Amino acid sequence: MPLGTLDRTPPPFFxxxxxxxxxxxxxxxxxxxxxxxxxRFKITDPIRSAVSVALYPVQWxxxxxxGLASLAGSYFTSLHxxxxxxxxxxxxxxxxxxRSLQLEQITLENQRLRELLAMRERIGTQAVGAQVLYxxxxxxxxxxxxxxxxxxxxxxxxxxxxxxxxxxxxTRVYPLTSEVxxxxxxxxxxxxxxxxxxxxxxxxxxxTSSGDGMELRYTLASADIAEGDLLSTSGVDGVYPAGLPVxxxxxVERQAESSFSRIQCVPLARVQGTLHVLVLAPTxxxxxxxxxTAPAEAPAANRPGVRSNxx
Numbered sequence: 001m002p003l004g005t006l007d008r009t010p011p012p013f014f015x016x017x018x019x020x021x022x023x024x025x026x027x028x029x030x031x032x033x034x035x036x037x038x039x040r041f042k043i044t045d046p047i048r049s050a051v052s053v054a055l056y057p058v059q060w061x062x063x064x065x066x067g068l069a070s071l072a073g074s075y076f077t078s079l080h081x082x083x084x085x086x087x088x089x090x091x092x093x094x095x096x097x098x099r100s101l102q103l104e105q106i107t108l109e110n111q112r113l114r115e116l117l118a119m120r121e122r123i124g125t126q127a128v129g130a131q132v133l134y135x136x137x138x139x140x141x142x143x144x145x146x147x148x149x150x151x152x153x154x155x156x157x158x159x160x161x162x163x164x165x166x167x168x169x170x171t172r173v174y175p176l177t178s179e180v181x182x183x184x185x186x187x188x189x190x191x192x193x194x195x196x197x198x199x200x201x202x203x204x205x206x207x208t209s210s211g212d213g214m215e216l217r218y219t220l221a222s223a224d225i226a227e228g229d230l231l232s233t234s235g236v237d238g239v240y241p242a243g244l245p246v247x248x249x250x251x252v253e254r255q256a257e258s259s260f261s262r263i264q265c266v267p268l269a270r271v272q273g274t275l276h277v278l279v280l281a282p283t284x285x286x287x288x289x290x291x292x293t294a295p296a297e298a299p300a301a302n303r304p305g306v307r308s309n310x311x
Contacts, residue, residue, distance in 0.1 A: 165245035165268035184212040
């Protein structure tokens with residue numbers, strides 16, 4: 001091919017158009033014109049509206065993961081706060097319930113102490129207040145242990161009462177504690193008086209599987225006694241003061257083939273669950289000495305102020 005036919009023009013890659021400075025000036029002028037026109041005449045608002053409408057689905061799709069993450073975070077935060085609030089509410093409710101139970105217990109204990117003080121005033125004898133520590137460990141007896149002993153002036157045989165009536169009798173005394181045998185113990189007996197008829201009898205403890213109670217033994221079938229009669233201490237034994245409530249008759253069975261009636265009673269004192277009791281001085285300690293034990297009377301001749309006729 002002849003050399004004259006060759007195209008000696010530079011390739012497009014190396015072609016140079018307007019200079020960079022001229023391009024900067026032109027584009028800057030166009031940008032300035034567009035900004036002024038948009039500011040004064042709002043010529044780009046329709047374009048912006050069209051572009052925003054076209055890009056809205058894309059924006060919504062892109063923002064969904066962010067919204068879901070924020071919703072999940074708020075859900076777990078709300079759940080944690082709800083659980084925390086529930087736990088605090090349960091703790092406050094538990095504390096209020098505990099205070100309520102303590103208040104009820106204190107109110108009940110205060111009422112029983114007032115009744116116990118009233119019982120002490122009615123009795124009119126020397127008494128020592130005591131608190132029940134625990135029940136005795138012997139399962140075949142009905143005994144309790146109180147926090148008063150020899151150092152507090154407690155003596156064996158002293159009667160023990162609560163705010164409702166006679167509870168039992170002190171059977172063992174230690175330096176700091178004492179053991180009280182309850183009326184419902186099978187080895188315990190107490191002379192009683194029917195307040196309605198004035199008939200005296202003896203009540204014995206009768207512990208049973210169905211419930212602890214008492215019974216009147218050797219009562220004739222013809223005796224005037226009925227359900228609901230109140231039994232009180234008769235005071236003939238020299239231990240219990242007279243007039244203390246003991247039990248109430250709950251069952252009277254008269255059998256034709258027997259001369260005695262079967263009479264069951266329920267003690268008025270709270271034999272289970274009592275907390276405070278009164279220990280009374282035995283009645284025998286308050287009685288005057290018996291005339292049989294008094295010193296022999298001096299002869300008339302040795303009395304002062306009496307003149308003897310003997311010379």
